[in-house]
């Protein structure tokens with residue numbers, strides 16, 4: 244049995260019942276064979292065994308009382324996966340589907356993504372199976388305070404710096420920051436994605452979506468094409484989706500779809516982002532309300548945005564939302580590029596089909612690294628007690644995304660896998676972490 248297969252089998256046995264985690268590990272390990280063949284010392288030092296086992300996992304009770312006086316108990320998680328190149332860094336997700344498998348897959352991916360940014364941040368992830376939808380402001384605040392009342396003892400500006408993710412935006416980060424400060428009596432950059440009046444970075448809100456578009460623009464250039472005049476389909480209508488759509492539109496693309504977990508809209512004239520921002524960022528409503536201001540658009544509750552013909556597809560909602568049947572439709576419709584804004588939105592079968600049928604594929608750990616990159620820039624600004632202008636941060640973000648594309652493309656080329664950005668990103672992200680782990684001994 245090869246080293247990779249041996250490690251994968253032991254991950255399956257040891258972490259039974261964690262399919263998302265297995266999927267993420269399989270995808271990464273599968274790409275590493277050529278690097279491992281060239282560096283036998285990695286096997287000798289147990290690099291893969293150590294990389295696939297989190298340094299620390301915390302699971303905790305989050306009790307809270309709703310507006311009617313009823314007691315609820317949710318489960319909180321923080322998985323501190325790898326700190327070889329810096330403090331653990333990765334978002335918090337509040338969604339009813341959250342479980343250990345999902346947090347471990349996200350934390351594992353985060354190790355390589357953070358490494359690709361070239362910034363000194365390790366990998367971690369956390370969250371809770373709490374659903375902020377339909378909760379009052381007071382209930383959300385109470386939950387966030389209870390969550391932080393346990394989490395605060397495990398994190399710190401030089402230890403572990405969480406951020407937002409699905410269900411955790413500026414509002415939730417603010418409540419958690421307030422509680423952390425109260426408990427610890429220190430004013431430090433322990434969370435990123437903070438409000439601009441208390442240490443947040445300009446362009447953090449836009450970073451993941453804008454970064455995705457900068458990365459995709461580099462992919463388009465590889466193909467001799469551009470966003471100008473291209474039809475783009477986007478899924479999701481949250482933070483990543485909205486700002487990916489905004490930046491793509493500014494480069495001349497026509498974005499025609501958006502979705503949420505209830506359904507999706509198709510607007511052949513191009514999505515009106517002002518309307519979407521009002522529904523999602525102000526009213527916290529449903530995407531179906533889009534038709535109130537754009538009656539000519541269509542709203543569907545079956546099928547998916549991937550059946551709409553496009554040149555560029557940007558999945559920005561959640562994991563495994565783009566499946567083999569969707570990949571087949573994208574290929575039939577002559578899509579050029581799929582670039583992932585969400586984490587692992589495409590299944591392994593979908594990725595394989597897209598790549599085998601000539602669709603240029605940008606994997607999430609490279610394409611959506613802009614969010615964590617600007618989070619790391621927020622940490623730098625907090626440490627230096629400075630704040631940079633929007634344009635300064637946006638320029639740094641753009642440079643980082645161009646560099647991630649370059650590193651991934653170069654490594655793919657070096658190992659004879661031209662334009663395989665999945666392999667390139669995995670190898671590039673891995674090399675830096677493995678080198679640091681080798682230097683630090685068996686810890």
Ligand code: NDP
Nearest residue numbers: 408409410451479480481482483503504560561585586614
């Ligand atoms: P938001 O909570 O802002 O938005 C998530 C969007 O996806 C919403 O439109 C939501 O719809 C939809 N969605 C969530 N779950 C499902 C589901 N099961 N089926 C269909 N639609 C669903 O999250 P973000 O935009 O921040 O995150 C989106 C993705 O991007 C996630 O995979 C996240 O891990 C990833 N990501 C986010 C980063 C960030 O900086 N925010 C950084 C890097 C990656 P509904 O409102 O109905 O739930």
